[in-house]
Structure formats: C-alpha cells, structure tokens
Amino acid sequence: MPRQPLWVEEAATRRRMPDPVRRAAVRAVIITSLTLIQAMVAFLASLTGSWLAFPMVLSSVGSTVVATWSVLDVWVTRQVWNQRNGVVSVPSSSARRLRRERRRARRAARTAERDAARIRRRDAGRRLSRA
Structure with missing residues (x-):
C-alpha cells in the first residue's frame, strides 16, 4: 500500500x-x-x-x-x-501602463542615441578618407 x-x-x-x-x-x-x-x-x-x-x-x-x-x-x-x-500591478492598473510607456520611451531614446552615434562614426570615417 x-x-x-x-x-x-x-x-x-x-x-x-x-x-x-x-x-x-x-x-x-x-x-x-x-x-x-x-x-x-x-x-x-x-x-x-x-x-x-x-x-x-x-x-x-x-x-x-x-x-x-x-x-x-x-x-x-x-x-x-x-x-x-x-502598487501590485493588476491588468487594470494604471501603474503598469505608465511603466510600460516609460520603458518604451527609454528604449526608443537608447535606439535613437545608438543610431545617431553610428551615423556620426560613419560620417567621421568618410570625412577623414576624403580630406
């Protein structure tokens, strides 16, 4: 048993x-x-x-x-x-929506900064080669 x-x-x-x-x-x-x-x-x-x-x-x-x-x-x-x-987030919580929007904004700002740095590096390389 x-x-x-x-x-x-x-x-x-x-x-x-x-x-x-x-x-x-x-x-x-x-x-x-x-x-x-x-x-x-x-x-x-x-x-x-x-x-x-x-x-x-x-x-x-x-x-x-x-x-x-x-x-x-x-x-x-x-x-x-x-x-x-x-507060503890529940689906109807406004805190969750605000956090999500802030996260999206930070992510977009980081992406824009990365893209701007990439463009600056690319432009700087072209200027040096043509001068």
Missing part, C-alpha cells in the same frame, strides 16, 4: 509582505503580546492586593500606548512602502 505524503505543497495565494512591513508587523505582535501578558499580571496582582498592582497597572497603560503605536507603525510602513514602490 503506497504511503500518502504528510502534506501537499500549494502555491501561495497571497504575495509575501515586503521586509520593512513584515519587520514592523513582527515587532507589533511581540509588543502587543507582552502588553497582554503585562495586563494579565496587573489584573491578577490587583485581585490579590499585591503591592505590585499599582506599578503594573501604570506600566500596562504605558504599554498599551506603545502597542497602539506599534500597530499604527505597521499601517504607516505599509502605506509608505506602497507609495515608494508602487
């Missing part, structure tokens, strides 16, 4: 996040999870009446602000990356 594989590899349905966005997201997840743990400790310390309750509650408030900031950082980093590097 043939063995079935443990898993079947499938193509990714979503594109991988850009590195800066992924770094910000990992940072946000770590900060948020630490904030949740800290809030839980503050809550339990409050229930037990520990002296640690008040400092933990204060630091939990500060950590909540930092966690909110880190989540906003993910969003801002993603927006900045999209603005700097363009």
Whole structure:
C-alpha cells in the first residue's frame, strides 16, 4: 500500500509582505503580546492586593500606548512602502501602463542615441578618407 505524503505543497495565494512591513508587523505582535501578558499580571496582582498592582497597572497603560503605536507603525510602513514602490500591478492598473510607456520611451531614446552615434562614426570615417 503506497504511503500518502504528510502534506501537499500549494502555491501561495497571497504575495509575501515586503521586509520593512513584515519587520514592523513582527515587532507589533511581540509588543502587543507582552502588553497582554503585562495586563494579565496587573489584573491578577490587583485581585490579590499585591503591592505590585499599582506599578503594573501604570506600566500596562504605558504599554498599551506603545502597542497602539506599534500597530499604527505597521499601517504607516505599509502605506509608505506602497507609495515608494508602487502598487501590485493588476491588468487594470494604471501603474503598469505608465511603466510600460516609460520603458518604451527609454528604449526608443537608447535606439535613437545608438543610431545617431553610428551615423556620426560613419560620417567621421568618410570625412577623414576624403580630406
């Protein structure tokens, strides 16, 4: 009886996040999870009446602000990356059309420059031979 594989590899349905966005997201997840743990400790310390309750509650408030900031950082980093590097092209995307037009213009300029240089070399050779 043939063995079935443990898993079947499938193509990714979503594109991988850009590195800066992924770094910000990992940072946000770590900060948020630490904030949740800290809030839980503050809550339990409050229930037990520990002296640690008040400092933990204060630091939990500060950590909540930092966690909110880190989540906003993910969003801002993603927006900045999209603005700097363009959107993911889909067939209806205007970015793709603009890139294609710019590429055509650069190619035409290079071809024209090459042709002009070729004509100059050819003319220069004729002038020297006739002089």
